Amino acid sequence: MNPATAAPDALREATVHQPAAQAALFAALGAPRHAYLFAGPPGSGKRAAARAFAAELLAAGAADPEDARRRALADPSPHPDLVWLAPQGTQHLVDEVRERVIVAAAYRPFEGARRVFVIEGAEALADEAQNALLKTLEEPAPFVHLVLITSEPAAVLETVRSRCQAVRFAPLGVEAVVARLSELELGADDEERRAGALLAGGDADRAAFLLGGQGRELRAGAQACVQAALSDELADAPWRALLAVAEAAGSQAGEAARAHLEALAADGGEGDGRRVRRRSREAEEATRRAARRVRTETLDLALALVAAWLRDLAALAEGAEHLALNADRIEELRAVPGMAAGGLDARRARAGAELVMDTRRRLDVNVGEELALEALVFRLESLLLRDA
Secondary structure, three states: OOOOOOOOOHHHHHOOOOHHHHHHHHHHHHOOOOOEEEOOOOOOOOHHHHHHHHHHHHHHHOHHHHHHHEEEEEOOOOOOOEOOOOOOOOOOOHHHHHHHHHHHHHHOOOOOOOOEEEOOHHHHOOOOHHHHHHHHHOOOOEEEEEEEEOOOHHHHHHHHHHHOEEEEEEOOHHHHHHHHHHHOOOOHHHHHHHHHHHHOOOOOHHHHHOOOOOHHHHHHHHHHHHHHHHHHOOOOOOOHHHHHHHHHHHHHHHHHHHHHHHHHHHHHHOHHHHHHHHHHHHHHHHHHHHHHHHHHHHHHHHHHHHHHHHHHHHHHHHHOOHHHOOOOOOOHOOOOOOOOOOOOOHHHHHHHHHHHHHHHHHHOOOHHHHHHHHHHHHHHHHHHHHHO
């Protein structure tokens, strides 16, 4: 079979907006390497491509290729020869990497001819875990294939990167993200989908989040913060809505991490008392890390949305509304206090966006979140109104 002319549908669809990655993966099906590094920005389709590629690796040599492919494509997958690790929190658990990849890679496939191990978020592997992987990467069993997925290839050790075939993914264009959102039937209309794509900056996963319930709440909260600053009405503390969404998203991520680790513990059997206690401690820590990571990411997105609203106000003030990221809210942008009368200073709006970016940087060094957001909105009010 010539993989370039008989490429499977799932892999073709997963890489339709990534021609370079598509060409590399189609070619790889003929003689796959033992290790790959899928590298590119968040939301560029690496995860879907890795699952489709893994499905083809497992289908080759299987007694029933279609059934093997179908099970491997399921998420989560019931295929016994597909192991998929995702970080539960800010880092992968070293013991999980050892048990589910390094040790498991020594055992022959349960069925078919291959075993595939996918490590999502490879940048979240601690140095200890990456170094432990080296022997598996250097001397893999002939039936083993590893796929590492990362948005930060520089955070993966050079000794690991050099042993993997790189497959690069580019940022998605706006139209590609809009098409993906349409396929998922997300968004009320094309205008909202386009706004989500623009605000997400080519990250299809982030755009999908923005078109969901929590994403819409964040957009509304960001808009409320700017409008409150411009109207000198801060008594309702609009920034608290952003904190509430971040808290809810973090709690959901923490519970998902807990459920995942409990399922793994159940699969691994009861074990001795020491091992059970260690797993319990790991589950609690992973739950806290996952909740903290998602809460922080959601707050950062909230601030990016506040900055986008200010940027859009500056664009409209200068007659360039076609550059607005909130493309579905042009009328609301036109209606903000001062805009209709032509009194909004574009330079002050851009300076406000810089204040927001400064707050984003400060949150990276553990500044108190609520105090930082409150201070930001009051500073925006001073900049946009009182110092005029």
